[in-house]
Amino acid sequence: MRKPCCDKDGTNKGAWSKQEDQKLIDYIRVHGEGCWRSIPKAAGLHRCGKSCRLRWINYLRPDIKRGNFAQDEEELIIKLHALLGNRWSLIAGRLPGRTDNEVKNYWNSHMRKKLLNMGIDPNNHKVNQIPSSQQPQPDHVSAVVASMNEEDACKTKIPADIHNDRVSDARSSLEDETSAGSGSFNLNLDLTIAVPWPSLTFIDEEKPRTTTNECKSDGLTTLPLFQ
DNA sequence: AATATTGCCAACCGCATGGCG
């Protein structure tokens, strides 16, 4: 039986107070991120390290972009989701200032519905046989999907592994998708995306995170599958 | 005005993974 990630007794749960936020911010400003398990004690917080990490990453980090998603962000999410599946951290990594939790929530509450309304299955991005023709179209979302239907768009091979672990099953599912035959459409994978900013630590030389297939050039980072 | 329903989002939980001894 796995031990709990932290001592459940004596730790606060639920919403964070302003005082707690401030303590965490102050601590990280001085000491930086790292060793989340020891941060609560060091910062004088009655929280588990996991909770601190989540709070910092999803809410307190100074570079978080809050508010509605822009049109191009939506388009990017759709493309990336078609490509990667529910790899929210990877998708968020391509959206400067957005967190995986935010992208996930936005997908589940907005995008999913939007696609369904358009007669598109949000899980596999296939157009349903009986599209809901009542929907007002096309907006930019349907335009994205339409672009994904273009012939010859899917020239790109999926690399052996993008992130080594879980992406591989996204890859296999994508391969199923793209090789499924005439029933499925091809995806436009021509995505060249600028490096989001420092939070892309997995390309940091000091922390090589198994993204051996990731390439950098001219200040842009492009996943091999997007090249 | 009161109650029920729905939607959103912050936070939690459990599992997977990688590093290290």
Place this chain on the structure above:
DNA sequence: TCGCCATGCGGTTGGCAATAT
């Protein structure tokens, strides 16, 4: 090679606000 530990990730839940009845 194995086991432990810390961290990261994705799915799920709980609580609050907005909306409908």
